[in-house]
Amino acid sequence: MHSMNNPNFFLGIESTAHTFGASIVSNYGKILSNEKDIYIPPTGKGIHPRDATQHHCEKSPQVIWRAFKEANLNPKDLTAIAFSAGPGLGPSLRIGATIARALASFLNKPLVPVNHAIGHIEIAFLTTGSKDPLVVLVSGGHTLITAYAGLRWRIFGETEDITIGNLLDMFAREIGLSPPSGVSVEQKASYGKKLVELPYSVKGNDVTYSGLLSASLRRFRKGDRIEDLCYSLQEVSFSMFAETVERSLAHTEKKELLLTGGVAANKRLQEMLRIIAKDHNSKFQVVDPKYSGDSGAQIAWAGYLAFKQGIRIDIDKSYVVPKWRLDEIEWKRL
Amino acid sequence: MEEIVNNSRNLIRKGAEANLYLANWHGKKVVIKQRVPKHYRVLDLDDRIRKYRTYHEAENLYLARKYGVSTPIVLSIDDINYTIIMEFIEGDRLKEVFKRMTDEERAKLSVQIGELIGKLHKNRLIHGDLTSSNMIISEYDRIFLLDFGLSFQSDKLEDMGVDLHLLRRALFSTHHEYAKKCFTKIKVGYSKEVGMNAANNVIKKTEQIERRGRYCIQREI
Numbered sequence: 001m002h003s004m005n006n007p008n009f010f011l012g013i014e015s016t017a018h019t020f021g022a023s024i025v026s027n028y029g030k031i032l033s034n035e036k037d038i039y040i041p042p043t044g045k046g047i048h049p050r051d052a053t054q055h056h057c058e059k060s061p062q063v064i065w066r067a068f069k070e071a072n073l074n075p076k077d078l079t080a081i082a083f084s085a086g087p088g089l090g091p092s093l094r095i096g097a098t099i100a101r102a103l104a105s106f107l108n109k110p111l112v113p114v115n116h117a118i119g120h121i122e123i124a125f126l127t128t129g130s131k132d133p134l135v136v137l138v139s140g141g142h143t144l145i146t147a148y149a150g151l152r153w154r155i156f157g158e159t160e161d162i163t164i165g166n167l168l169d170m171f172a173r174e175i176g177l178s179p180p181s182g183v184s185v186e187q188k189a190s191y192g193k194k195l196v197e198l199p200y201s202v203k204g205n206d207v208t209y210s211g212l213l214s215a216s217l218r219r220f221r222k223g224d225r226i227e228d229l230c231y232s233l234q235e236v237s238f239s240m241f242a243e244t245v246e247r248s249l250a251h252t253e254k255k256e257l258l259l260t261g262g263v264a265a266n267k268r269l270q271e272m273l274r275i276i277a278k279d280h281n282s283k284f285q286v287v288d289p290k291y292s293g294d295s296g297a298q299i300a301w302a303g304y305l306a307f308k309q310g311i312r313i314d315i316d317k318s319y320v321v322p323k324w325r326l327d328e329i330e331w332k333r334l
Numbered sequence: 335m336e337e338i339v340n341n342s343r344n345l346i347r348k349g350a351e352a353n354l355y356l357a358n359w360h361g362k363k364v365v366i367k368q369r370v371p372k373h374y375r376v377l378d379l380d381d382r383i384r385k386y387r388t389y390h391e392a393e394n395l396y397l398a399r400k401y402g403v404s405t406p407i408v409l410s411i412d413d414i415n416y417t418i419i420m421e422f423i424e425g426d427r428l429k430e431v432f433k434r435m436t437d438e439e440r441a442k443l444s445v446q447i448g449e450l451i452g453k454l455h456k457n458r459l460i461h462g463d464l465t466s467s468n469m470i471i472s473e474y475d476r477i478f479l480l481d482f483g484l485s486f487q488s489d490k491l492e493d494m495g496v497d498l499h500l501l502r503r504a505l506f507s508t509h510h511e512y513a514k515k516c517f518t519k520i521k522v523g524y525s526k527e528v529g530m531n532a533a534n535n536v537i538k539k540t541e542q543i544e545r546r547g548r549y550c551i552q553r554e555i
Contacts, residue, residue, distance in 0.1 A: 325548070
């Protein structure tokens with residue numbers, strides 16, 4: 001164990017989708033810097049992997065430079081370099097991985113692959129002090145309910161098709177709202193008055209959203225008010241998921257409920273889960289909003305935790321893993 | 335009914351769907367299952383869901399028993415408070431029972447669970463929320479299925495596949511130490527009941543549904 005005077009530092013590089021992020025954290029959980037640059041697609045378009053890659057290529061040198069400057073750290077003083085190895089868009093992932101490999105090779109530091117979902121979960125633990133929660137991870141890539149047991153994150157419920165992030169993105173894109181779509185939909189929803197009848201599809205602890213997306217777009221083309229549709233889409237999709245969270249909470253009887261991921265910043269979703277947690281005498285916690293969206297910090301911190309349990313990867317084997325499920329990973333919670 | 339619903343009742347469990355109260359009803363020990371308003375949902379949506387599920391639960395509890403699957407007997411339905419009064423089943427939830435059983439006992443019970451699900455599916459009844467919280471093991475190891483709030487009638491392969499998928503996942507998340515063995519036995523019981531061919535089709539569908547999970551290697555999109 002190192003003394004407080006002699007902390008270790010970890011660089012985390014995030015590039016799973018539209019965010020390129022770099023962050024430096026210490027082994028004491030201090031986030032010294034968390035820099036990022038987000039690729040924003042034109043209104044009406046989604047993230048094109050090629051354009052996101054181009055963006056990451058252009059922005060990554062300054063983002064990394066800023067991360068070192070903000071942390072006031074010499075790269076030579078790093079203990080290891082962590083990168084998000086997946087899941088995510090292949091071309092985007094490869095940019096972060098290439099940079100991480102180059103730095104690890106040049107500085108002669110160990111390279112640590114990190115699962116992006118583990119990053120979302122661990123940064124939420126760090127910023128809330130949660131102990132043994134039921135975790136709700138909601139983002140562009142994930143919509144799932146999980147709890148830790150027997151060296152693994154066990155999935156209790158998830159989406160069987162698209163995520164809440166996908167749903168909001170695709171809906172916003174089709175009706176011409178500007179990105180970031182979650183924020184746009186939330187703003188429009190606040191002016192909504194009428195609950196439009198939309199399909200509510202819950203299967204045990206699972207949800208499916210593709211039918212809801214099609215139905216919402218159909219109603220849009222028929223001329224329903226955008227505000228009412230945003231309101232209804234948000235209410236129905238969040239209620240569906242909240243219901244499965246409540247079912248999982250009743251089943252697992254966990255005393256903490258921890259919300260993380262990009263959509264965790266949504267006030268309405270927070271409100272729903274807060275009510276549910278209270279009803280089941282469970283403590284509701286939300287990741288610090290600074291770290292709800294994709295960030296280098298989640299990778300740096302999870303990278304340190306991975307490093308501590310002995311996870312390293314040789315540069316010549318450090319492939320990215322675009323498809324990498326949370327429950328495939330053996331993970332020690334230390 | 336109002337009187338029983340409002341007086342002399344003890345909350346025994348707060349489920350996700352409803353509150354369960356233990357009460358005395360004409361000298362009989364009963365459970366009052368009340369679908370209380372869920373304040374996280376907007377009123378319209380909440381009302382629609384509670385109403386729909388109260389009716390369907392009562393109907394399908396009855397149908398399941400008709401098909402030879404033990405369920406609590408429905409004594410009364412109140413469509414204003416969205417309340418069902420049903421027989422109280424003495425016993426423990428499978429969730430607890432499984433944990434204290436030996437491998438052989440679990441295997442035997444798993445085959446029986448598979449048979450019960452087979453009986454439902456053979457009669458086009460889908461439970462919709464099969465977990466170890468929704469089964470009670472009563473005297474003489476008799477298994478009662480509960481919580482038919484998400485149940486519906488269908489003869490689609492997809493719906494049967496989802497039903498088994500949900501049970502499989504519930505086992506692998508809550509009972510990961512022995513989930514694999516139990517699910518294998520559940521499939522044995524299920525096949526016994528619906529026949530080898532039908533069972534294989536459903537099981538194949540279940541595997542396909544599993545692959546719809548995000549970031550599954552075999553996922554097509």
